[in-house]
Amino acid sequence: xxxxxxxxxxxxxxxxxxxxxxxxxxxxxxxxxxxxxxxxxxxxxxxxxxxxxxxxxxxxxxxxxxxxxxxxxxxxxxxxxxxxxxxxxxxxxxxxxxxxxxxxxxxxxxxxxxxxxxxxxxxxxxxxxxxxxxxxxxxxxxxxxxxxxxxxxxxxxxxxxxxxxxxxxxxxxxxxxxxxxxxxxxxxxxxxxxxxxxxxxxxxxxxxxxxxxxxxxxxxxxxxxxxxxxxxxxxxxxxxxxxxxxxxxxxxxxxxxxxxxxxxxxxxxxxxxxxxxxxxxxxxxxxxxxxxxxxxxxxxxxxxxxxxxxxxxxxxxxxxxxxxxxxxxxxxxxxxxxxxxxxxxxxxxxxxxxxxxxxxxxxxxxxxxxxxxxxxxxxxxxxxxxxxxxxxxxxxxxxxxxxxxxxxxxxxxxxxxxxxxxxxxxxxxxxxxxxxxxxxxxxxxxxxxxxxxxxxxxxxxxxxxxxxxxxx
Numbered sequence: 001x002x003x004x005x006x007x008x009x010x011x012x013x014x015x016x017x018x019x020x021x022x023x024x025x026x027x028x029x030x031x032x033x034x035x036x037x038x039x040x041x042x043x044x045x046x047x048x049x050x051x052x053x054x055x056x057x058x059x060x061x062x063x064x065x066x067x068x069x070x071x072x073x074x075x076x077x078x079x080x081x082x083x084x085x086x087x088x089x090x091x092x093x094x095x096x097x098x099x100x101x102x103x104x105x106x107x108x109x110x111x112x113x114x115x116x117x118x119x120x121x122x123x124x125x126x127x128x129x130x131x132x133x134x135x136x137x138x139x140x141x142x143x144x145x146x147x148x149x150x151x152x153x154x155x156x157x158x159x160x161x162x163x164x165x166x167x168x169x170x171x172x173x174x175x176x177x178x179x180x181x182x183x184x185x186x187x188x189x190x191x192x193x194x195x196x197x198x199x200x201x202x203x204x205x206x207x208x209x210x211x212x213x214x215x216x217x218x219x220x221x222x223x224x225x226x227x228x229x230x231x232x233x234x235x236x237x238x239x240x241x242x243x244x245x246x247x248x249x250x251x252x253x254x255x256x257x258x259x260x261x262x263x264x265x266x267x268x269x270x271x272x273x274x275x276x277x278x279x280x281x282x283x284x285x286x287x288x289x290x291x292x293x294x295x296x297x298x299x300x301x302x303x304x305x306x307x308x309x310x311x312x313x314x315x316x317x318x319x320x321x322x323x324x325x326x327x328x329x330x331x332x333x334x335x336x337x338x339x340x341x342x343x344x345x346x347x348x349x350x351x352x353x354x355x356x357x358x359x360x361x362x363x364x365x366x367x368x369x370x371x372x373x374x375x376x377x378x379x380x381x382x383x384x385x386x387x388x389x390x391x392x393x394x395x396x397x398x399x400x401x402x403x404x405x406x407x408x409x410x411x412x413x414x415x416x417x418x419x420x421x422x423x424x425x426x427x428x429x430x431x432x433x434x435x436x437x438x439x440x441x442x443x444x445x446x447x448x449x450x451x452x453x454x455x456x457x458x459x460x461x462x463x464x465x466x467x468x469x470x471x472x
Contacts, residue, residue, distance in 0.1 A: 033206015
């Protein structure tokens, strides 16, 4: 019983170690099942061959010691790559002890040493070949190690070597088979002829449960292999989600909450114009890429939703509408300086002032009468000024200069001032009647430009005049 207690304490220590340690991908495994002890391997003559160790390896009925219960427990941890380290505890009852009968008989026989209890505690280092075969269910391995064996009142250390295979029934449950050669550091038979701890084969068969993998998001994919360990996902996307189920995982989906097309990075295209709805300014009607998914019915390069004349081509600057020509003079309003008056292209859409018009203006101007030596108009002059105003309004694109002249009576400086003031008075009156001030200038020439003799009364009357000149 004291050896059994030692074994149970060792097993509990190992199990405790496993319960308090974890890694990222099921690094821990617990196995339990039945074991068989075969002492035949060391029952041979001193001059026997090495192959004698392996004769009759499966003579189960004659040589194997088996108890009808769970008789071994192992705890194993992966330590990196294909390597693992484990501790195995086993118990058995030896009722079949194979002994060498001696040179005379040159044979072995099986004896019952007294139903000795067997206890073993062993450590092992194993290497798995599962990745070599490229399968998930077939997991062959080899192992080496050492431990200690208790046999009745005897005990001895041992070194081990062996091989095994696990057939994984699920990701975490497997059927395990293994065989180990345990070389004991004893002579097997003591000097007094009593039996000691022998070298032996130990075979095991049982179930293996692996655990300890971390799956933070609970999607069945361990964090170590989960590309999205904090959010539940799908196995085909290495643990990443596809919320909208469009076949594009969320981290690569530009529209993860609504199903879309692969060529549009997972975004939908409701109008089928090849532009994702999120980038489509007109998502409900097919349009052009150049116009951000909006149509252009008149083909003028202005999207219909911004085109004030969607069915009539026009420039962008005029909101997609053609430029008007209000006066019909073939000069568009935008370029027509006289959009409401028909003119000529050469004069920027304004009517051109003819010599006949200028003669008419100056005929009126010659009849403008001022109060003597003043720049104020005589009452009968106002109809003349109104007639001049009407003519100027017909030519809104033309500019004019109003020039004042006097006769030679009086001082030159006084005449110069008077001519300037009279020209300015005409200009101011025209402006007051609606003529743009920017179109008019005024100047006075005093008595410097007579058109008749200042020696006669008639000549002086002709020299006191106002003239209108066209400014080009």
